[in-house]
Amino acid sequence: MMKQKMAVIGLGHMGRQMIHRLLPQYTEKIEVVAICDSDESSLHREAAEAGIRPRLYTDYRQLLDEVTLDLVYIAVPPSLHYDVARIAFEKGIHVFCEKPLANSLTEARSLVELAEESNVLHAVHFSLPLDPAVLKLQGLLEDQAIGRIQSMDLYLEFPQWPRAWQQNPWITSRQQGGYLLEVGIHWIQMIQQVFGPITHVKSEIEFPPDSNQSESRVQAVLRLHHDIEIRLSGTDQREGEERVSLVVHGEEGTLALENWRDLYRSGKDTDLQPVSADDVVSPLPILKQIIQILNGESGLIYDFYDGYNAQVVLEALRKPGEGFTDVRPQLMGDKTEGFIVTT
Incomplete structure (x- = not known):
């Protein structure tokens, strides 16, 4: 079975949780091939502590342009969710996004529409x-x-x-x-x-x-x-x-x-x-469900529709x-x- 290639964008609390706690449970099924954060010292430190050797980026646009991916995990501040997800959808990459879905209801609705047009998996990290x-x-x-x-x-x-x-x-x-x-x-x-x-x-x-x-x-x-x-x-x-x-x-x-x-x-x-x-x-975890879906099995996720409807309230x-x-x-x-x- 081919491993799914994944990038983690954003190394705040949730991004660190992903590379240090969640991803090590699924190393036979998914590989972190790139990570991105605006703080270059954080990139080197977190990669070393996690014992991984992904490509390191400070610009998510460059990462998404240069790296072949199956899945991207978006853990940047909410104001950047829209742009990262938009680029990923344009490239046919599956998207796993932290909450809230976007920084405004207008952005959230647009992301739902882009997700549907792209015909790829779209999930919000609601657990x-x-x-x-x-x-x-x-x-x-x-x-x-x-x-x-x-x-x-x-x-x-x-x-x-x-x-x-x-x-x-x-x-x-x-x-x-x-x-x-x-x-x-x-x-x-x-x-x-x-x-x-x-x-x-x-x-x-x-x-x-x-x-x-x-x-x-x-x-x-x-x-x-x-x-x-x-x-x-x-x-x-x-x-x-x-x-x-x-x-x-x-x-x-x-x-x-x-x-x-x-x-x-x-x-x-x-x-x-x-x-x-x-x-x-x-x-749980939701990551396990996503991996199952990407491998052709059934899985339970909360998609961008769920993210949008929560953001309405x-x-x-x-x-x-x-x-x-x-x-x-x-x-x-x-x-x-x-x-x-x-x-």
Whole structure:
């Protein structure tokens, strides 16, 4: 079997995770033939630490022009997603892109159109819906473990933004950063997959006096297609540890997914108790699914349509109108599940 030839563009936190943690698991099926970052010293350091010898570039345009590729992983800041993906599609290269899909809704829609025209694989690195705790939560909901859902609460609360391990020049910028864009997009997309389309958004958002800085406080309501409402609370001034959680209130009890992966359940008259997800088999990581698809097998990915639909809700949160905004006219299709494809 021929190895798939892959390039990694961007060596921030996610790019480093890819070359140091994910790709070493699949060395028999995929080969990193090129990496790119604007910091030349970072290129040499990361390649040496990973024990790989790819071609090194500081210009992604030059890389995409000179290197024969099957797949490119895009892990640059959001403002560059569009241009990198556009060039890759023009060259018939499969694209695996970090979230958010693009830096604006216009760019995101254009990327969906380019992806469809190119007839290659296009995937966004959304993994939360396939996490064992989320799959367990979904199974409990399907079994009516807490009865009919009445409402939900989504907490995106941080003692500071950015977090200590997340320092870079753009993570706090109003254009490309903020916790809604970096963290909230994961939960928006997961909610769309597990609970169905978000159709209406009402948001109150506060920004610091500095017009370049990202949001400080958010209070919002997301309304699902069956009128269930999700109350969103966001802040960068939380006292104590950060809280990134979804709490689902039902007629017969509550399910709480706390800090990404800790699942709890309560009944009407009982306190929250931990729920193990050890019995759940997850198809993660997404990279494995992509490799399967490129090798002619079936696989589960979230494509650029999913990325676009999540960005519709994200932009409605970040740029609110008066009262509820009906986002249904902007949504593409009626996709509520991951995309299973074969090439």
